[in-house]
Amino acid sequence: MILLKQLLKRLDEIAPLAIAEEWDNVGLLVGDPDSEIHRVMTCLTITQATVSEAIAKRVDCIVVHHPIPFKPISQITTSTSTGRYLWQLASNEIAVYSPHTAWDNARFGINQKLAEFFQLEDIRPMVPLKSEIVNRISSLVPAEDLRLIGTGRIGTVTKDETISMIISGIHEMIHKPRIERNQSLITKVNRIAFVCGSGGSFANAAKKAGADLLITGEATYHQFLEASNLGLGLITFGHYPSEAGAMRVLSDMLCESFPELQVWRSHDETDAYCTEI
Numbered sequence: 001m002i003l004l005k006q007l008l009k010r011l012d013e014i015a016p017l018a019i020a021e022e023w024d025n026v027g028l029l030v031g032d033p034d035s036e037i038h039r040v041m042t043c044l045t046i047t048q049a050t051v052s053e054a055i056a057k058r059v060d061c062i063v064v065h066h067p068i069p070f071k072p073i074s075q076i077t078t079s080t081s082t083g084r085y086l087w088q089l090a091s092n093e094i095a096v097y098s099p100h101t102a103w104d105n106a107r108f109g110i111n112q113k114l115a116e117f118f119q120l121e122d123i124r125p126m127v128p129l130k131s132e133i134v135n136r137i138s139s140l141v142p143a144e145d146l147r148l149i150g151t152g153r154i155g156t157v158t159k160d161e162t163i164s165m166i167i168s169g170i171h172e173m174i175h176k177p178r179i180e181r182n183q184s185l186i187t188k189v190n191r192i193a194f195v196c197g198s199g200g201s202f203a204n205a206a207k208k209a210g211a212d213l214l215i216t217g218e219a220t221y222h223q224f225l226e227a228s229n230l231g232l233g234l235i236t237f238g239h240y241p242s243e244a245g246a247m248r249v250l251s252d253m254l255c256e257s258f259p260e261l262q263v264w265r266s267h268d269e270t271d272a273y274c275t276e277i
């Protein structure tokens, strides 16, 4: 018999909540840690599709990347989509856990995986952890892992890479990426920074960390302009494509840790963007 609290403990080992960004709302957001669990589903976002799949397949806990609720709410009623999802989930005794930026920043988390896919050398956090967080988690995390936890990742390419080679690499990594890039004079790339999701605001941090290219999920028009002003290359390939694969990685890790549980990545979740235009 597996209790929800055992799953929570394992999730905190994989992506310690203490390394999430301060503004985030992570951890167990709905549920009873003492409840028994059999079926766990991972997904990127709570939508009607993922809620309906969880109910139909009698899921006990959803591990969702994006927190719900994210900001404090005053009512849980069906008059808003957030209230409707929470009401449906709680009524069906489905717990909700979100690791969000703890999973982005983790030793083997989303940004680490992106940097490893491009076979970068000397991969390290683009923005290291603050010293007070290092102190708080130093007893929980091996010392050699501590320096590999933080916001984003930066690394050095191992062979000559051009922007077009990097874009081919994104096509190899992701089925149908939605690629946009800025007007940048950069042709050769030496150091690349990765920030999954909405990372357009990290142009300055990427430049400061020594990157000449930032690859992220999405950015605004003005963030593309800002990157060009900094002399930084900026490539986006879609918020969903930049993070969705990591929820399969997480479900595989949980499967391995708990062979008694049924764990899967949502089958019904899709990107909010339609690529068939």
Ligand SMILES: [Zn+2]
Pocket (backbone or CB within 6 Å): 066, 196, 197, 198, 239, 243
């Ligand atoms: Zn995201």
